Amino acid sequence: MSRQTTQNKILDAAERLFAERGFADTSLRLITSEADVNLASVNYHFGSKKALIKAVLARYLEQFMPRLSNALDELLAAEQQPTLHQVFDSFVEPMLALNNFRSSGTNIFMQLLGRGYSDSQGHLRWFLTTQYGDVLTKITAAVKRANPELSPGEFFWRMHFTLGTVVFTLASNEALRDIARSEFNENLDVEGLVRRLVPFLAAGVGAPVAANSLNDGVSK
């Protein structure tokens, strides 16, 4: 556990509240009162709310991204063509490893990812494009290797369909697992949820291209 400096108290409270309520709906007043620090200390230590959001995301991305990058490297170094299932599987271990980093780390990061991507300010997109562009490149390389038949356009759309499923599911994973628990008596943990996503995504990305979609509504 990290030493409880004022900075860490703020980060810890902020990540939990951001995950639960989103960035816009979490005021600095709420964060500082939960963290039991003075309101002014956020601006003293981080400069602005925006910078605080980035600091919260950075703490997780620094753990997650190198692990994901390594997993993709292994897949790309192999002789044989990977399956889509294997490509999506390489996200799972880096995701689950966050539970060793902080308690409920996987769950918090999942919600932050969902929030961060939908958020209109695009905090997460900033990280992905400016800090982790190389990892993005590896992701697309792996998917293309697994399913080389997709045209660039078809590929683009399916990656975004995938992103939609992931972002939406991650952002509301806790609420959805609560429903599943009360309605189906099904006690799914975060790992179980991530593992359920994989076959859905692999099948969607690997779906046969509809014959009519080559002509309908598309002009080249």
Add this chain to the structure above:
Amino acid sequence: MSRQTTQNKILDAAERLFAERGFADTSLRLITSEADVNLASVNYHFGSKKALIKAVLARYLEQFMPRLSNALDELLAAEQQPTLHQVFDSFVEPMLALNNFRSSGTNIFMQLLGRGYSDSQGHLRWFLTTQYGDVLTKITAAVKRANPELSPGEFFWRMHFTLGTVVFTLASNEALRDIARSEFNENLDVEGLVRRLVPFLAAGVGAPVAANSLNDGVSK
């Protein structure tokens, strides 16, 4: 085109701005200035911002839901088992019909749907559960008919994965089509996008259940 009363001017400006920027990021000041009406008229005619949001959504849902309901009735009345592809296809015509209702109606409704569902206030969920519960029932009935092997738990999750793809894609459909246009020179219209979603969703919902997902992370 509807008569340009103050009420309609407000609704027209509001639906466009809500679709573009989301509900929270659209102030009444912006709406009334774009609609060229007085700020106070929103509260006079609608009572509150929340009520205005509901009125905007209602105008579209009243068009869309009966059409969808009929399409699902037809599918369910047929003798033979529908395919998942057919089930998702039954959303397409009601969606496209909105272009006859208002100019760019399909596109605006798609974005509103995405916004309305992600939105933390849950405006859209309110409509679905209190006003259109019967349509929801028909949707689940049709999917279950098309893929009866899914367990209730598996079914629940796959419906939400589907919802994620749809909501995310719809909310950002314009931005994504812009990227596709500039990067791949691919001019996809709204209909083309909707038709591209169908095979992805059908394949995902119909994916084989992973052997390990029956045990890992699930306790019954």
Add this chain to the structure above:
DNA sequence: GTCTATATTAAGATAGAC
């Protein structure tokens, strides 16, 4: 129904004493 003017609330940010 429409307008101006204003009340009210809540947010992010900062000045300045300690």
Add this chain to the structure above:
DNA sequence: GTCTATCTTAATATAGAC
């Protein structure tokens, strides 16, 4: 580094003249 007190801005909502 931390605290109190305050500034500034921008939002929803409403009172009351016309």
